[in-house]
Amino acid sequence: xxxxxxxxxxxxxxxxxxxxxxxxxxxxxxxxxxxxxxxxxxxxxxxxxxxxxxxxxxxxxxxxxxxxxxxxxxxxxxxxxxxxxxxxxxxxxxxxxxxxxxxxxxxxxxxxxxxxxxxxxxxxxxxxxxxxxxxxxxxxxxxxxxxxxxxxxxxxxxxxxxxxxxxxxxxxxxxxxxxxxxxxxxxxxxxxxxxxxxxxxxxxxxxxxxxxxxxxxxxxxxxxxxxxxxxxxxxxxxxxxxxxxxxxxxxxxxxxxxxxxxxxxxxxxxxxxxxxxxxxxxxxxxxxxxxxxxxxxxxxxxxxxxxxxxxxxxxxxxxxxxxxxxxxxxxxxxxxxxxxxxxxxxxxxxxxxxxxxxxxxxxxxxxxxxxxxxxxxxxxxxxxxxxxxxxxxxxxxxxxxxxxxxxxxxxxxxxxxxxx
Amino acid sequence: xxxxxxxxxxxxxxxxxxxxxxxxxxxxxxxxxxxxxxxxxxxxxxxxxxxxxxxxxxxxxxxxxxxxxxxxxxxxxxxxxxxxxxxxxxxxxxxxxxxxxxxxxxxxxxxxxxxxxxxxxxxxxxxxxxxxxxxxxxxxxxxxxxxxxxxxxxxxxxxxxxxxxxxxxxxxxxxxxxxxxxxxxxxxxxxxxxxxxxxxxxxxxxxxxxxxxxxxxxxxxxxxxxxxxxxxxxxxxxxxxxxxxxxxxxxxxxxxxxxxxxxxxxxxxxxxxxxxxxxxxxxxxxxxxxxxxxxxxxxxxxxxxxxxxxxxxxxxxxxxxxxxxxxxxxxxxxxxxxxxxxxxxxxxxxxxxxxxxxxxxxxxxxxxxxxxxxxxxxxxxxxxxxxxxxxxxxxxxxxxxxxxxxxxxxx
Numbered sequence: 095x096x097x098x099x100x101x102x103x104x105x106x107x108x109x110x111x112x113x114x115x116x117x118x119x120x121x122x123x124x125x126x127x128x129x130x131x132x133x134x135x136x137x138x139x140x141x142x143x144x145x146x147x148x149x150x151x152x153x154x155x156x157x158x159x160x161x162x163x164x165x166x167x168x169x170x171x172x173x174x175x176x177x178x179x180x181x182x183x184x185x186x187x188x189x190x191x192x193x194x195x196x197x198x199x200x201x202x203x204x205x206x207x208x209x210x211x212x213x214x215x216x217x218x219x220x221x222x223x224x225x226x227x228x229x230x231x232x233x234x235x236x237x238x239x240x241x242x243x244x245x246x247x248x249x250x251x252x253x254x255x256x257x258x259x260x261x262x263x264x265x266x267x268x269x270x271x272x273x274x275x276x277x278x279x280x281x282x283x284x285x286x287x288x289x290x291x292x293x294x295x296x297x298x299x300x301x302x303x304x305x306x307x308x309x310x311x312x313x314x315x316x317x318x319x320x321x322x323x324x325x326x327x328x329x330x331x332x333x334x335x336x337x338x339x340x341x342x343x344x345x346x347x348x349x350x351x352x353x354x355x356x357x358x359x360x361x362x363x364x365x366x367x368x369x370x371x372x373x374x375x376x377x378x379x380x381x382x383x384x385x386x387x388x389x390x391x392x393x394x395x396x397x398x399x400x401x402x403x404x405x406x407x408x409x410x411x412x413x414x415x416x417x418x419x420x421x422x423x424x425x426x427x428x429x430x431x432x433x434x435x436x437x438x439x440x441x442x443x444x445x446x447x448x449x450x451x452x453x454x455x456x457x458x459x460x461x462x463x464x465x466x467x468x469x470x471x472x473x474x475x476x477x478x479x480x481x482x483x484x485x486x487x488x489x490x491x492x493x494x495x496x497x498x499x500x501x502x503x504x505x506x507x508x509x510x511x512x513x514x
Numbered sequence: 515x516x517x518x519x520x521x522x523x524x525x526x527x528x529x530x531x532x533x534x535x536x537x538x539x540x541x542x543x544x545x546x547x548x549x550x551x552x553x554x555x556x557x558x559x560x561x562x563x564x565x566x567x568x569x570x571x572x573x574x575x576x577x578x579x580x581x582x583x584x585x586x587x588x589x590x591x592x593x594x595x596x597x598x599x600x601x602x603x604x605x606x607x608x609x610x611x612x613x614x615x616x617x618x619x620x621x622x623x624x625x626x627x628x629x630x631x632x633x634x635x636x637x638x639x640x641x642x643x644x645x646x647x648x649x650x651x652x653x654x655x656x657x658x659x660x661x662x663x664x665x666x667x668x669x670x671x672x673x674x675x676x677x678x679x680x681x682x683x684x685x686x687x688x689x690x691x692x693x694x695x696x697x698x699x700x701x702x703x704x705x706x707x708x709x710x711x712x713x714x715x716x717x718x719x720x721x722x723x724x725x726x727x728x729x730x731x732x733x734x735x736x737x738x739x740x741x742x743x744x745x746x747x748x749x750x751x752x753x754x755x756x757x758x759x760x761x762x763x764x765x766x767x768x769x770x771x772x773x774x775x776x777x778x779x780x781x782x783x784x785x786x787x788x789x790x791x792x793x794x795x796x797x798x799x800x801x802x803x804x805x806x807x808x809x810x811x812x813x814x815x816x817x818x819x820x821x822x823x824x825x826x827x828x829x830x831x832x833x834x835x836x837x838x839x840x841x842x843x844x845x846x847x848x849x850x851x852x853x854x855x856x857x858x859x860x861x862x863x864x865x866x867x868x869x870x871x872x873x874x875x876x877x878x879x880x881x882x883x884x885x886x887x888x889x890x891x892x893x894x895x896x897x898x899x900x901x902x903x904x905x906x907x908x909x910x911x912x913x914x915x916x917x918x919x920x921x922x923x924x925x
Contacts, residue, residue, distance in 0.1 A: 211636070221639070221640025226562065235723035245912065249783035254781050254783075257912045258690075258779070304645070305649050363675070370663070
């Protein structure tokens with residue numbers, strides 16, 4: 095079976111629009127959560143968002159390209175930028191090699207949800223009447239659905255391998271990487287650009303999630319609205335961002351002298367078949383998923399040195415995960431460091447798990463475990479080591495990244511260091 | 515995929531819901547006879563819309579297969595998926611209680627999501643207020659909702675994924691669903707997908723792509739490969755196919771419709787047919803087939819002049835040198851392009867074509883400039899069909915091709 099390494103990364107996050115800036119801020123525990131006035135204006139109870147405020151199309155693209163991207167969904171703008179960063183970071187375009195067998199595995203949970211709301215407003219005079227047909231002079235279709243970005247990326251780099259998009263909600267980013275790894279292992283492509291992009295910061299997205307009580311309703315300063323594993327946690331903070339990795343067959347990478355951030359040792363995904371959003375407190379579905387990922391990786395639970403948790407800051411998820419880790423790791427559960435990136439930048443649905451994966455690559459490279467920010471009040475039921483007082487030095491050879499999402503999906507990936 | 519060790523994949527059950535039928539038998543009776551089922555949009559008042567024709571599922575009753583608990587929580591596109599899935603499981607005589615449910619998966623395609631629920635949500639949001647939006651939209655509208663509800667309804671826990679990719683949404687789902695069995699991730703996969711694009715907001719959005727026919731006469735609206743091709747007509751519906759590892763199917767005594775011999779997925783993002791040709795050649799090679807082994811092609815047939823030229827020239831090049839012209843058919847012009855359910859429905863059609871010995875026709879085609887070596891099946895054609903190629907390509911160049919064949923036990 096072929097082995098697969100990560101040779102390129104790109105991220106556009108609320109706390110960083112370059113990988114180094116992102117890693118610096120993640121390890122500093124810097125929170126990028128802010129107030130969203132629209133939430134209270136429209137009568138919702140939720141609080142806080144995290145936006146990629148430093149992202150400007152004009153900073154990253156030629157005038158012509160920026161003009162083209164400006165007409166598309168914001169998730170495509172952030173996504174293309176992170177994807178191009180990842181591809182350039184991999185060195186593949188400069189390697190002189192033939193890129194034509196490469197593929198793209200994209201993902202998003204809600205795609206152009208804000209653009210869809212704009213469309214509704216345009217066709218109903220601002221929501222005041224029935225939907226009336228208007229002549230739409232440009233393709234709103236391209237900016238809302240998911241197939242445009244993988245096609246655009248393939249065209250830019252001359253990739254003729256598989257191009258597709260996954261829609262599995264809040265696990266989709268990790269799932270895209272997992273499927274990309276499978277493609278490479280089975281010889282379908284020498285490398286795949288895998289990623290996720292999400293921009294769900296619009297009124298209807300807030301409303302649908304707030305009405306079912308998913309979003310944070312915490313009191314106090316808004317920058318503490320996301321507080322995974324804390325006893326007073328009360329929902330997740332919704333955010334935007336994009337994250338991409340280039341996964342590459344190990345020999346292909348070695349032969350061109352590429353730097354590898356890590357090897358993807360194993361991946362697994364299962365469904366709980368229980369409920370679209372509710373989670374059983376015992377964590378069994380996540381325990382099954384992690385156990386399968388470790389088995390696929392050939393890694394014993396005791397060898398895992400860091401867990402990047404889903405840690406969404408909802409009461410049920412953080413307990414669910416904690417109990418899953420107790421099942422998988424047994425006594426070792428109390429010794430393995432666990433943290434949640436969402437404490438700093440909220441939950442960007444499909445892209446959250448790949449942002450967490452890229453943060454984990456930073457932790458491995460810098461030998462420093464990212465903290466869980468905003469943790470103050472211990473929860474007796476969540477009693478593991480959540481790295482709550484700042485980044486912690488540690489040499490990390492083997493790490494685990496997990497994600498859970500709507501639809502009852504759980505996914506996990508095991509990463510291993512690559513000897514240089 | 516190379517080597518002799520890979521697991522073989524059988525298709526052992528199917529369920530279809532679309533404008534041509536809400537069960538396999540009526541669907542096949544209509545489709546094999548070429549009975550046009552497109553019509554004026556009835557789901558909403560479309561008189562002032564630039565698109566007036568669609569393939570709608572008349573008198574669809576979700577309660578046949580969807581529990582009351584789920585009907586209110588789910589959108590029409592999930593109803594289609596759950597109905598097709600229940601039928602496919604029954605058709606395959608699959609007893610899930612006897613299965614290791616962690617090795618059963620759901621691999622679905624859907625391009626669009628649940629826009630009925632979305633439009634309702636917008637009415638609530640702008641009318642009574644954001645805090646009155648219905649509590650089902652969050653889990654009901656997103657594109658993986660059919661997967662989630664299907665896994666819950668049937669207690670399915672194995673690796674499952676959903677794909678969005680324009681017209682090829684369901685093609686990617688089928689391709690990777692079959693691979694999930696071949697690659698030993700699952701023993702059984704329910705693949706297929708669903709689409710419910712016939713709502714005002716959705717039709718407006720689809721129309722802005724320029725891919726939809728504006729022709730008002732349903733009989734003349736969707737004409738793949740024809741001189742008069744003017745775009746495709748969308749349809750609504752769902753499809754589910756039970757794929758299982760050959761030994762697993764044999765052990766439980768099931769009769770397979772088809773074996774999935776192989777396939778390929780690639781990109782022709784620059785619009786060059788050479789990219790599509792590469793995918794077709796890889797698919798034949800992966801399936802261990804020569805061009806002359808293929809009896810019939812179910813093509814994408816998007817009825818866009820450039821898109822049809824792109825597909826026809828790739829097919830002609832892949833099959834050049836055959837002693838006889840290659841029959842190509844696009845039965846979806848009878849019930850509309852189902853996007854997430856399109857490819858699975860074509861595979862279901864292929865299964866029935868093999869079993870019944872009839873190539874279903876493309877009634878929208880009467881005359882077109884096809885490259886030599888290809889002929890469109892304009893009228894139903896009785897013929898022995900052993901191996902079928904099913905193809906799809908998306909607006910942005912994602913190309914999928916799969917070869918399915920009469921199973922060895924039926925030869």
